[in-house]
Amino acid sequence: MKLQEYQSKQIFARYGIPIPKGRIAGTSSEVKLIAEELGGRVVVKSQVLVGGRGKAGGIRLAKTPEEAQEFATAILGMEIKGLPVRKVLVDEAVSITKEFYIGIVNDRVHQMPVLIASGAGGMDIEEVAQKNPEKIIRIHIDPLLGLCDFQMRNAAIGIDLPRGLWKSFIEVIKGLWKAYVDCDATLAEINPLVINSENHLVALDAKVIIDDNSLFRHSDLGDLRDMDSDEPAEIEARKFGVTFIKMNGNIGCMVNGAGLAMATMDILNLFGGEAANFLDIGGGATSEKVAASLKIILSDHKVKSIFINIFGGITRCDEVAKGILLASNDLKIKIPMVVRLIGTNQAEGQQILQNANFTSADTLAQAAQLAVSLAKGKKS
């Protein structure tokens, strides 16, 4: 789950990281009031979950409260990379003398977090990594040891930070690390961390991504989920406790278990097809859950065929069959469906679907080939 900048800043502030004074607003008149409170010179920052807002015109520096209001009106009407701007953060403007990048992210290859720092902060860090990899330093953090003092000093040296700022820099990194661990984050990033005109460090931007699997133990963070930027279908799926991820192809898939989902996608690829989604109904799904899942799949208009691939264990094939029937009576589905039910109560399941208008197949290969050719518009 990605957090908005203002939410990430609130977290960082709790860990002693200096952030500019600021408040969140939903209307331009609020923005004017906040700007007056903050002394006039403010930055108006669109709150959307994409990078490069600056380049897209979603971040404007205002000299007066009137100008702040004017910029807010423009920004609140914008879409950035397809996402509508519903809120802006109004921060007191900071005079920047130097910009740095610091971030902590999961490094899957090394199986540990890595601290990334760069003296080339502010702009696109991915671009720096590509064009000037020597400007980026990486320091791996052993999760059992935590971040050690010498590593933080190495980071300060690596980004050429003036000696007088080391102490506060180390406090910032310590705070970032603690926030990362406490929040079960997969990313905690400050870009840019700046030296202001009073020679202090300030975090001008903030980005936190929380591991979705840990949300059950962060009830406070779960409330921060920004519904605007999630796929509506993904939100719907979450309500029913199924995992749905939209993909690029045209074959809607319903399976039980993430492993089977991946195998299903692989075999569709093998036969020249491509999945439109990844939908995992989990173990022991009820017919209601199955019906809801089918509706979610059908809400994607790119779907040209549906492949239901169920391996009955805890999940019972007859429950799944009932769900399919429920949904298809409800929705009058015109899209061809291939159903493969194997395992617990398989015969009962097939019995239920006997008179319905589906293509069933016994082997995974047959079923996948059918789903692919149906998606291409061929008759079964």
Ligand code: GDP
């Ligand atoms: P991003 O483009 O989405 O990463 O948004 P950022 O919050 O990082 O802002 C982009 C750029 O705007 C920063 O790198 C800064 O150069 C500039 N910026 C942001 N806040 C301020 C500020 O208070 N004062 C000044 N002068 N520039 C700012």
Ligand code: MN
């Ligand atoms: Mn940034």
